[in-house]
Amino acid sequence: MAGVNGDRKGKKDDNGIGTAIDFMLSNAKLVLGVGGAAMLGIATLAVKRMYDRTISAPTSPTKMQQMGKRSWEEPAWVGSSPRVLNPDMKSTVSRSLQSLPTTSCSFEPDCLRRAVGRSAVGGSGATRSSLMQARMRLSLQEHLWDFYQTRVNIPAEEQAVARRAALDICAELRVFLHAKLPDMPLREMYLSGSLYDDLQVVTADHAQLMVPLVLEKNLWSSIPGEDTIMNIPGFWLVRRENLEYFPRSSSYWDRCMVGGYLSPKSVLEVFDKLVAGSINWPAIGSVLDYIIRPVVPSETLTLEVQYETDRRLYVDFLPLLVMEDGTSLIAKPHRLAAERHENLWRQSFRVAETARLRALDQEDGGCRYACLKAAKAACKLNPALHRLNSSQLTNAILLLSEKEGNWTREALADRFLQLLRALVGHLEAGRLPCALNPKVNLFCELTEQEVDELGYTLYCALSDPEQLLRTAAEPIQSGPAGGGMSMPMNPDRQMDTPI
Numbered sequence: 001m002a003g004v005n006g007d008r009k010g011k012k013d014d015n016g017i018g019t020a021i022d023f024m025l026s027n028a029k030l031v032l033g034v035g036g037a038a039m040l041g042i043a044t045l046a047v048k049r050m051y052d053r054t055i056s057a058p059t060s061p062t063k064m065q066q067m068g069k070r071s072w073e074e075p076a077w078v079g080s081s082p083r084v085l086n087p088d089m090k091s092t093v094s095r096s097l098q099s100l101p102t103t104s105c106s107f108e109p110d111c112l113r114r115a116v117g118r119s120a121v122g123g124s125g126a127t128r129s130s131l132m133q134a135r136m137r138l139s140l141q142e143h144l145w146d147f148y149q150t151r152v153n154i155p156a157e158e159q160a161v162a163r164r165a166a167l168d169i170c171a172e173l174r175v176f177l178h179a180k181l182p183d184m185p186l187r188e189m190y191l192s193g194s195l196y197d198d199l200q201v202v203t204a205d206h207a208q209l210m211v212p213l214v215l216e217k218n219l220w221s222s223i224p225g226e227d228t229i230m231n232i233p234g235f236w237l238v239r240r241e242n243l244e245y246f247p248r249s250s251s252y253w254d255r256c257m258v259g260g261y262l263s264p265k266s267v268l269e270v271f272d273k274l275v276a277g278s279i280n281w282p283a284i285g286s287v288l289d290y291i292i293r294p295v296v297p298s299e300t301l302t303l304e305v306q307y308e309t310d311r312r313l314y315v316d317f318l319p320l321l322v323m324e325d326g327t328s329l330i331a332k333p334h335r336l337a338a339e340r341h342e343n344l345w346r347q348s349f350r351v352a353e354t355a356r357l358r359a360l361d362q363e364d365g366g367c368r369y370a371c372l373k374a375a376k377a378a379c380k381l382n383p384a385l386h387r388l389n390s391s392q393l394t395n396a397i398l399l400l401s402e403k404e405g406n407w408t409r410e411a412l413a414d415r416f417l418q419l420l421r422a423l424v425g426h427l428e429a430g431r432l433p434c435a436l437n438p439k440v441n442l443f444c445e446l447t448e449q450e451v452d453e454l455g456y457t458l459y460c461a462l463s464d465p466e467q468l469l470r471t472a473a474e475p476i477q478s479g480p481a482g483g484g485m486s487m488p489m490n491p492d493r494q495m496d497t498p499i
């Protein structure tokens with residue numbers, strides 16, 4: 001039985017976690033060099049996790065109780081029978097490590113030249129392993145394109161039906177709001193999101209309904225998050241100005257003012273009362289032949305539209321401010337510490353970042369879009385990766401494009417691996433800068449535990465990327481134990497940065 005060492009007194013240290021970590025770290029230092037140093041923490045964590053899992057899969061109920069009482073600082077294996085990493089785990093870790101130089105070498109010409117030079121001069125070992133790795137990449141390349149065709153891309157007809165449903169809902173809401181609140185200053189609502197720019201993957205299941213508010217220029221001003229005490233780039237405050245000349249209720253939106261600022265939460269509440277509270281959705285649904293219901297609880301205002309027996313579309317209703325300089329702010333709350341951040345509007349980069357990605361592909365006929373969609377699908381199909389969303393993946397690819405010029409279709413597998421590796425590096429650093437505004441950290445709303453889980457899962461995927469391409473029915477084997485993971489209610493919708 002792997003995982004349990006019967007020999008009580010014998011080679012405790014040889015088999016213990018300390019040795020495994022030492023073994024792994026010394027290997028890692030050898031093969032990663034300086035550039036890979038950022039990955040060591042995640043790699044260490046990977047070993048720790050595997051170890052924890054062997055511990056938490058006890059052989060008897062008595063053991064389990066024993067384990068349950070012990071704290072993290074006092075691991076169960078201290079003083080009791082030592083457990084080893086089972087061979088599977090060991091090989092996952094060492095495979096991860098071995099695969100790293102390959103991926104880095106194929107991207108950095110200097111490193112590649114050195115590697116080639118070395119193998120030409122020296123042992124056949126390097127040649128053999130690089131041949132093997134080339135073979136592995138070839139099949140990953142084939143699998144990726146196959147995955148792309150069969151799982152990632154959504155049939156045009158399915159997309160059309162989903163768009164139709166979204167449009168019907170949009171039309172109903174437009175009529176309702178105009179009739180009910182004729183003086184509410186809004187611009188035309190419109191639909192947006194990945195369903196409209198060929199970036200939705202796996203199933204056509206979400207769209208955003210953008211609701212632009214009209215703000216009087218002289219009454220409201222926007223303050224970037226980095227200039228506030230919260231110091232969060234990427235979020236903004238919208239301050240009410242000139243109250244002494246234009247007293248409260250000079251602006252329609254004064255009713256949503258909290259402490260002198262326009263509160264996205266309060267704006268959402270106004271719409272929530274209407275959209276979720278006073279529209280007769282069952283009646284509208286029966287006319288349109290859908291089942292429509294507001295999703296509760298939801299961090300934003302969301303309608304679930306069941307448009308075929310087995311098809312559901314989630315439509316996010318998103319109030320939007322477009323400032324004078326073109327900055328788009330959406331009423332999508334900050335995930336963490338909600339109270340302190342209640343007045344913050346989120347800047348949306350979606351339009352600009354998607355356009356940049358598309359433009360780069362058009363310049364060189366590249367596969368960035370395909371790479372993004374494959375990565376999005378992998379995240380959508382693997383629960384452990386649900387926390388990564390479209391915006392983060394798009395920006396990771398944009399950053400990669402600054403360093404890497406070869407995005408030909410033949411390079412998809414290489415770029416995909418490079419993306420995984422880059423993400424692990426960003427997670428390790430706790431920071432993913434937005435390509436359009438490097439001050440913005442796109443990981444700032446992840447908890448430490450989420451960073452660990454994501455890093456660990458992606459790290460393991462480096463040695464076996466194909467596990468990410470397996471279907472949703474098969475959970476990834478080396479994924480985290482799942483105990484501490486909290487699943488968002490509609491994880492799919494996490495995938496898109498609105499607008």
Ligand SMILES: *[C@@H]1O[C@H](CO)[C@@H](O)[C@H](O)[C@H]1NC(C)=O
Binds near residue numbers: 406407408411414
């Ligand atoms: C781009 O990458 C692919 C696959 O790695 C390779 O076959 C091709 O030769 C590269 N093209 C250029 C111009 O470097």
Ligand SMILES: *[C@@H]1O[C@H](CO)[C@@H](O)[C@H](O)[C@H]1NC(C)=O
Binds near residue numbers: 387388496
């Ligand atoms: C992207 O995902 C992160 C982590 O789950 C989340 O905090 C963030 O709000 C998401 N971004 C958008 C724009 O939805």
